[in-house]
Amino acid sequence: MEDSGNLHHHHHTDDGDHNHHPPSSSSPLATGTCCKCGGPTTFAPPPQTPTFTSPPPTYRPIRAPAIPPDPNSTRAIILSPVPQSQKVPILPPPHHFQLPTKRIHSPDDISRFHSSDSGKNFLGFVVALSESIRAKKISDPCHISPATTSLLSILQTLTLIADQTPPVPQSARYGNVAYRTWHEKMSNSAESLILTLLPENLHPATVELVPYFTDSFGNSSRIDYGTGHETNFAAWLYCLARLGVIGVEDYPAVVARVFVKYLDLMRKLQLQYCLEPAGSHGVWGLDDYHFLPFIFGSSQLIDHKYMKPKSIHNEDILENFSNEYMYLAGIAFVKKVKKGVFAEHSPMLDDISGVPNWNKVNSGLLKMYKAEVLEKVPIMQHFLFGSIIK
Secondary structure, eight states: OOOHHHHHHHOOOOSSGGGGSOOOSSOGGGGTBOTTTOOBOOSOOOOOOOOSOSOOOOOOOOOOBOOOSSTTOOOBOOSSOOOGGGOOOSSOSSOOOOOOEEOOOSHHHHHHHHHSHHHHHHHHHHHHHHHHTTTOOTTSOOOOOHHHHHHHHHHHHHHHHHHTSOOOOOSOSSOOTHHHHHHHHHHHHHHHHHHTTSOGGGGGGHHHHHHHHHTTSOBTTTTEEOHHHHHHHHHHHHHHHHTTSSOGGGHHHIIIIIIHHHHHHHHHHHHHTTOEETTOOGGGSSOSSOSHHHHHHHHHTTTOSSOOGGGGGOHHHHHHHTTTOHHHHHHHHHHHHSOSOHHHHOHHHHHHTTSSOHHHHHHHHHHHHIIIIITOHHHHTTOEEOSSOO
8 A cells, every 4th residue: 555645645625725726628637637836646546626716516595484373474595685465374284294205306497496496495504504603603692583482492303311320331333223212212302392382273283393303313224324414413403494494593592502513413413333334435535423513514614814724724723613513613623523634534525625715615515515415315315305305
């Protein structure tokens, strides 16, 4: 095997270094040459990293009103103000909720989903959450509604269940079977927990909300967790937004309070029960478990005076600011659980640190999320569709 020095120099994809090279007609990756120095390399080219310079994916800013909690409500999911005349209920009561089922089996199904209103609205919701936290620290004051308080209480309950369900001694490195006990307790209490969020006329929605929720924390038979489960949590929040349980004024708290608490819970479960990474891309993935904190976290850092994408290599910055910025917390967690040279165990994150600014990182990661998570059959074949996400 060749020395790791070569490995370090020859695994980079486009990381923003294009400022220093004239554009060439052929990609060096295609010819077995190093994209840094142009020299020959024996390493197989990695999957292409998003260029982080082309425009972000097409998405629809969500302006479709929700199922109103009451007939007079005008709450709507919005990114920008909507004329009062447009605020008509999209799903007029009485609405028939249905048990959501798996509907994606092929790339054609994926295309159909992404060209549908549901697909555009869901991606638009992720973008809206990302925008709501732009240039804000986690500790910045934000509007905390009763719904946000209930969401935090639900996650706190699940955290306490984990405290009461210690791992059992076993020889296997991955997958502590005590996780199944935790998962069963979580599933059994899911409906009663979700009912605490809903006004009485939306109680029938639990048939649709519970499956997204119970799929948000990993798989109990495989004892694994990955970006598909994280996407289910985002889908659960999206359903709550469509129902009008959370509104656009809640988005900053949904990211800085609720999603941060969800991440804390998931990292606790990952460490406590040694959850296997689900469908991991191995060394060429962004992160074994998570994707969204890097999208939201890069938005937090847009136009930051001092912190640039390359600041992730500064240990002092990671130590002092991880509690305020999700991106830095994500990097710090990766460095905690993976030993060795960062550029070797996390080449994608290392490449992204060469991108000149956080704006490009954020738009590049949104494109990558769409391409690597929402458009991948092995992940999306488990995704559920009902009456809220059609």
